[in-house]
Amino acid sequence: MLNLNPIEINMKKLFSLILFFFLNNLSHADWLNFRGTLGNGQASVNSVSKLSITSPTSWKAKLPGRGLSSPILVKDKIYITASSGPKQETLHILCFSQDEGKLEWERKFRSTGRTICHEKTCVAAPTMTSDGKVVIAQFSSNDVFCLDLKGDLIWLRGLTYDFPNAANGLGMSSSPVIAQGVLIAQVENDADSFTTGIDLKNGMSIWRKIRPKGANWTSPVLLGSGAKQKVALQSKNGISIINPKTGEEYWSFEEGASTIPSSTPIGEILLVPSNGMTALKGRIDQKSHTQLWQDNKLGPGTGSPTVSGDYFLVINKANVLTCAQITTGEILWRMRIKGPSSGSPVATSSHLYFFNEDGLGQVIKINQSEGKLVSGVDLEETILCTPAISENALFVRSDRHLWRLSEN
Amino acid sequence: MIHFYFAKLRNFSAYRKVMKLFLLSFVYFFLSFGLPAKKKNSTTELIQPLININNLGAGNIAAIKVWPKVASLPASDVLVLLEAMNQANPLGDNWIRGAISKICELDKTSLPINKIVEFLNNQSNQDEARQMAYEIIKAYRPTIAYKLAPSFIDDPAVDLRRISVALMIDRIEDIESEEKKKKLLLNTLTKAREVDQIKEISETLKKMGQDINIIKLMGFLVNWHTVGPFDNKERNGFDQKFQPEEKTDLNQKYKSMGEIITWSPFSTKEEFGMLDINQQYGEIKEVCAYAQTTFYSKNSKPAHFRVGSKNAWKLWLNGKLLFARDEYHRGKTRVDQFIIEGDLKKGKNLILLKVCQNEQTQSWTKQWEFNFRVTDRTGSAIHNAESEPN
Numbered sequence: 062m063l064n065l066n067p068i069e070i071n072m073k074k075l076f077s078l079i080l081f082f083f084l085n086n087l088s089h090a091d092w093l094n095f096r097g098t099l100g101n102g103q104a105s106v107n108s109v110s111k112l113s114i115t116s117p118t119s120w121k122a123k124l125p126g127r128g129l130s131s132p133i134l135v136k137d138k139i140y141i142t143a144s145s146g147p148k149q150e151t152l153h154i155l156c157f158s159q160d161e162g163k164l165e166w167e168r169k170f171r172s173t174g175r176t177i178c179h180e181k182t183c184v185a186a187p188t189m190t191s192d193g194k195v196v197i198a199q200f201s202s203n204d205v206f207c208l209d210l211k212g213d214l215i216w217l218r219g220l221t222y223d224f225p226n227a228a229n230g231l232g233m234s235s236s237p238v239i240a241q242g243v244l245i246a247q248v249e250n251d252a253d254s255f256t257t258g259i260d261l262k263n264g265m266s267i268w269r270k271i272r273p274k275g276a277n278w279t280s281p282v283l284l285g286s287g288a289k290q291k292v293a294l295q296s297k298n299g300i301s302i303i304n305p306k307t308g309e310e311y312w313s314f315e316e317g318a319s320t321i322p323s324s325t326p327i328g329e330i331l332l333v334p335s336n337g338m339t340a341l342k343g344r345i346d347q348k349s350h351t352q353l354w355q356d357n358k359l360g361p362g363t364g365s366p367t368v369s370g371d372y373f374l375v376i377n378k379a380n381v382l383t384c385a386q387i388t389t390g391e392i393l394w395r396m397r398i399k400g401p402s403s404g405s406p407v408a409t410s411s412h413l414y415f416f417n418e419d420g421l422g423q424v425i426k427i428n429q430s431e432g433k434l435v436s437g438v439d440l441e442e443t444i445l446c447t448p449a450i451s452e453n454a455l456f457v458r459s460d461r462h463l464w465r466l467s468e469n
Numbered sequence: 470m471i472h473f474y475f476a477k478l479r480n481f482s483a484y485r486k487v488m489k490l491f492l493l494s495f496v497y498f499f500l501s502f503g504l505p506a507k508k509k510n511s512t513t514e515l516i517q518p519l520i521n522i523n524n525l526g527a528g529n530i531a532a533i534k535v536w537p538k539v540a541s542l543p544a545s546d547v548l549v550l551l552e553a554m555n556q557a558n559p560l561g562d563n564w565i566r567g568a569i570s571k572i573c574e575l576d577k578t579s580l581p582i583n584k585i586v587e588f589l590n591n592q593s594n595q596d597e598a599r600q601m602a603y604e605i606i607k608a609y610r611p612t613i614a615y616k617l618a619p620s621f622i623d624d625p626a627v628d629l630r631r632i633s634v635a636l637m638i639d640r641i642e643d644i645e646s647e648e649k650k651k652k653l654l655l656n657t658l659t660k661a662r663e664v665d666q667i668k669e670i671s672e673t674l675k676k677m678g679q680d681i682n683i684i685k686l687m688g689f690l691v692n693w694h695t696v697g698p699f700d701n702k703e704r705n706g707f708d709q710k711f712q713p714e715e716k717t718d719l720n721q722k723y724k725s726m727g728e729i730i731t732w733s734p735f736s737t738k739e740e741f742g743m744l745d746i747n748q749q750y751g752e753i754k755e756v757c758a759y760a761q762t763t764f765y766s767k768n769s770k771p772a773h774f775r776v777g778s779k780n781a782w783k784l785w786l787n788g789k790l791l792f793a794r795d796e797y798h799r800g801k802t803r804v805d806q807f808i809i810e811g812d813l814k815k816g817k818n819l820i821l822l823k824v825c826q827n828e829q830t831q832s833w834t835k836q837w838e839f840n841f842r843v844t845d846r847t848g849s850a851i852h853n854a855e856s857e858p859n
Binding site: 179222 | 524525526529530533536540559563564566568570571597631663665792794795796800
């Protein structure tokens, strides 16, 4: 029998605790925004080469309403939104456990903004965001909620309640981001178009920037990190790189950009869906940029490009997947996939994952010289969202269900 | 003083008995009324910042401070929170909803269900608060909610009435007798207030050979006068103040785009009151038109002005701009697409609508149209009295 004194016991407990948190964090990689923590669809985790509905670690959970929003992953939980009711006026924010798919909590609110949308989309279109401590849910009605990880309300805003013309008759889908303690909510439309910076602590607007009038379904993306972190706003006019704390513009690109697929950041480089695809890089003076390349053969369809290592992948309107070099735009290979798809692809260093609208998930093994379809999974429901990647698992949702898909 | 009076009693034991009774009564009175009243007051005080919430985040800081305490109230206080929703705006309602959700999550068994049912049945409470009460009952006592559902058939709260109408539609489906079915459907149609339910019922009735006048039922305004076209190049006409915005006399002539234009009658028989302006002026682009109608109200009252249009539009009531929407062809024109609050005055009211068409050339952008109705807050049609009331 091992005899331990109290100090040794406490040390042992402490060590176990540290080990637990270490392993826990190791097995649950965060996915904090639309298209991941980096906002470019890339995950640095172990890949799965097969997505199984029936594997022992896979599960399927029922959702209380419609949604195109993607799941986000914080620690060992999944956070997701849904909307229900005859006018989709009920806004749901849900938390599930990653391992079992158990519903941990649900909060229900009512929309204070407009809920009319095109039939294909719905009020729960924007994806949530998190800084690892709080979660933010924005809806097409421009209701914004900040909750802690246990589901306690911290603050809320009704941006269409504040500005009654801030709405899009087809629905809005821009997913917010958090940069330097500021929530960036893009509320861009034909009638009253703006982006606002909201203090994460109390929900008060720090700044409000009038933006080009025009329907805009793109999402802001983060450039860099820490105190130098910037935010890229995209509109039909092009790109505006701003300081998240003030809304002031560092530099802009004014050759126009898509209003559906969003830009993709990779370090200091920004891939913009403009004239096909345009790669931009900010200069050291922070007031101007360099255009690295432009190629009209690299234009995306509805989904945004994703990144894997030194190259990026884009699916066009004709359901062709193209792999190209980030720094040069050189096309490395192309292959046809089974579309059409509304969500964006996501990738690890070795695999690309995406779902078409019929619910067919496709896993493609990728490297610099080729892409090869290695497996598929048919969820038999319409899938319009972008999946989230965790260690050895993929999370995806439909209007009715949320899945964890693992290999074994 | 009271104590002094009793001290004068000759029999000391009697004095003690009376004092004991008095003190007990006082304690009872205090416990029965004083403490809960004080507690209720302090709870109400606690909730006040959630009621004070306003737009642009005003009141957020105070609300953030109290919300955790509100969300920790006992389940027996849910009624106080529902009462608070009577005073809060839609943002405050959501703060309170969040707290109720948390309270119910922690204690499902101590909810004062009977009092919540009473609150629900009291139509003087606000619609949103009553709807929340129903949701609590549905979530935690579903059998009670199921029993209550048919009673909302004449309810002023649209969402509650909708539940009852949906239930009726379901029940009628199972009835075999065509005659009975038709009778019940006709009755349910008069109760329905939302366009999807009205469509569903009227389509079933039409299949049964029953004519339905939806224009009359829903109160679409179908008789207008229009004048146009006015220039809307580069969408600038939306903000341009053309003459009809100042002179609405139907005999007025205006000069526009090199032509003299006048008001002309314009009406529709389309089932849901759609007015196709292209029929007046041809399928032209980058133009605006004005439509006006006179609406007689039996008395002064608040009303909903319900506009449907996929074009940009502006609405004036008696010369006052109520709302303007600068958006083109984002989806289709829908009934009740925009619900604008305004006040009808007794007698003659002038409704003026500006509807703009843009430059887009795709097939799905040719519509230049609107529908319009006036209702009370429940969606019940307010019909045009057609003439000055006595």
